[in-house]
Amino acid sequence: MKRLLIDGRLVETPASFDSLNPATGDVVGQSADATIADAETAVAAARRAFDTTTWSTDRDLRVRCLDQLHRALTEHKEELRELTIAEVGAPRMLTHGPQLDQPIEIARYYADLLQDYPLTADLADIEFRGQTHRRWVEKEAAGVVAAITAYNFPNQLALAKLVPALAAGCTVVLKGAPDTPLTTLALGELIAEHTDIPAGVVNVLSSTDVQVGEVLTTHPDVDMVTFTGSTAVGRRIMAAAAPTVKKVFLELGGKSAMVVLDDADFDTAAMFAAFTICSHSGQGCALTSRLLVPREHHDAIVAKVAAALERIPYGDPSAPTTYMGPLISERQREKVDGMVRRAVASGATLVTGGKKVDPGFFYTPTLLTGVDSADEIAQEEVFGPVLVVIPFDGDDDAVRIANDSIFGLSGGVYSADEDRAVAVARRIRSGTFGINGGNYFGPDAPFGGFKQSGIGREMGVAGLEEFLEGKTFAAVKA
Template identity: 70%
Template sequence: MATTSADMERHGAAPLPRRRGAMLIGGSLVGAVGGDTFVSRNPATGEAVGEAPNGTVADAEQAIASARRAFDNTAWSTDVELRIRCLDQLHAALVARSDDLRELTIAEVGATRASTEGPHLDGPIGIARYYADLLQTYSLTEDLGEIEYMGMRNQRWVEREAAGVVGAIIAYNYPTQLALAKLIPALAAGCTVILKAAPDTPLITLALGQAIAECTDIPAGVVNVISSTDPEVGAVLTTSPDVDVVTFTGSTATGRKIMAAASSTIKKVFLELGGKSAMIVLDDADFPTAAMMAAFMITSHAGQGCALTSRILVPRRRRDEIVDLLKQNLDMVTYGDPADPGTYMGPLISERQRAKVHGMVERAIQDGATLVTGGKTIEGQGYFYEPTLLIDVDPDSEIAQEEIFGPVLAVLAYDDEDDAVAIANNSIYGLSGAVLGSHDRAVAVARRVRTGTFSINGGNYAGPDSPFGGYKQSGVGREMGVAGLEEFLERKTFAAVIG
């Protein structure tokens, strides 16, 4: 739970934090109305990293009004060359500031140093480069040709134009990736944006706003970045009639509420929600490789990833062999200080999240699952949890159905390929998945599993040019790639009488 400055005063004040973030509203770096702040803590130590403005509903309304004015009254939505130049500038600024952003990501998010060289920082920075380049070749018009209608010649065409003001709300786990995957394509499309930081990791998102304010020619109000612990601040973005599009990454439960709230103004809604992805190990797979991949995937960022494969489906007659390999690999995972280059797994984001993970593991054991390794909180400072392996898991149980967001892997045995596919699809989610085995069999199985992304024999689908999103209750729409740009575009069809 976030600690506000008012809480600190009541409990006898804490040491002054090292960083002080600022919101970006209307082109200015500002504090919250009333001046309240909240502390962001290092999940590896519990110590304060810094403090962020505790924005109010009034701040959110000011940011919305600023974005609305910028969309309606500036050339941002129509000047493609300006957008390309500004995305170039933003990319250069993020590269130049990457050392500082890296240390902040390690301290605030609990990301390991190695992961900042991939999905936590260096990879997302490339999103700006991709969309700046895409805008130079992407056609915003489509010629439909001529037709004759009632004796008259008609020329018809389609133009793509910016969808309007975007409210973007992100989760804590990969804040830079989530922020840039929403912000950059929205800007490329010509939209203006209000980006709300996650309360657990506000400083890294506010740092993006600072880079925009200090290093780019993006007009005032085009980008607004706010932070708050008040749920009503996010609610304003989903209900305001001046917001045209809402894009949200987080839990499916919250996504349902956002979709319902946005319905009152019939907004476009993009949702990137939860997952309960399955890795299917076929009987002709390389078992040591499969076990290594499964173990190190579920412990990357301490399991705090919506697309991670938290279920591993194995042939029943080879289960014990694969379980032994999984245990060996999980026991090799190094965890601790994320700043240490030798650390593979860092902490969970908070004590609240660690308690949630441990509660789910305990309930799974009570429901009949067998604990093979792990299953305990790690004593000492920080919010660490042991890499955990469960077997004898009922496919319909909570641990096999609900998102954990922790380093917990559930083993489910299957009888044949049809059974494996049925178990994989036995979920309200459909975000991602994986399969290992001979190529043709693996591809055939992958095509039967209802998810938005899929890895075959370790294939990496992630990248700025690769659409990401889910089926079923894992979300609506796609981020990244051309599809991600088009989420923020509207199509207008024209017809003109000629001749």
């Protein structure tokens, strides 16, 4: 059984719960099932560590510990890889990118950034009542952070919250998703066994009890909540944090559009659209799940995308040639299938896909046409390998449709004219954008959304500053 990390100790619990391999439905392992009392103990430990140790003020200690964490993650990379494949259903090839190898470098990035990051900035002197006043701003840790992650990219999400929070000097209670607890708890074990991070600075929980999450978002000793998940849950977290006016970071849903302009290379755009929506079986908030195409080229592009989707290799995620693995659970597969069925019942055309494949929780790459921008399937996040095609009439109409969403997380545009593509991208309200397949992802690139896709930015310098507070000082010069 994977154990919790609370106040420097790896803790077993009387109750545990199974984690399933989504490719087979078999049990991968068991996780400790934290209680409300465990969550309260973890918060108390984090509060004590922040208030009574030198963690928040000792930059050298934090750099050393982040170096140790990066080394431990690197040395145990292959164990983490096999666990991620088995528990998350992530294809092996994806673990060599955003599922594992790239997230590990988040620790390296922030260890390096912290060494030279300016925590003090001078302001100009001012004259007031006949005296000269020296002024400056210092940045200090926000305090105790509750970090709550989603199931789809557990290594990335945990490290993108935990590492910059630690770099800033915060203490953390990290709660993994109940669908992928083993991967997050493995991180806690590495911290406990291979770093000098003081007891209480990092606490790692897994739980099937939703009230554990409620403790973290409402507890008066928690200063900040960072959450990745659905917009619906994000709204509830904002409301829960309001009575104590906690600082809140939210990375929420997306319904991102890929715009193919009339001068684009349709073969390249179609292939990219197909492979993007099948990345991790569509279980990515920033994936482009709406494909906007010129009306006069609609049928030709649809045929190219359908052909590409039908060639996507899916199946056993441990196989090196598999591109698409399973959905995380039968519950998620039922949700995806239900949305596809409702779309077809409402008049959409199922071009390809729309089938469950057993054993495991597989769903075939799916393409829908005849979809209106106002339809559920074009407005709501599916979180599955489902792409909808919507025609447009000119660049202005494409921008209008792309912005016709409560979300604004990501997007893409294809055009032979890069200046035209960038001009369209700048008019679409989203936090990240790819031009002709451009990839922005990296530890140094801020990630987050507009509108109901979230608040704040993760990674990069902005990701560190989310966990800092500014304090302005003034002193009368002698």
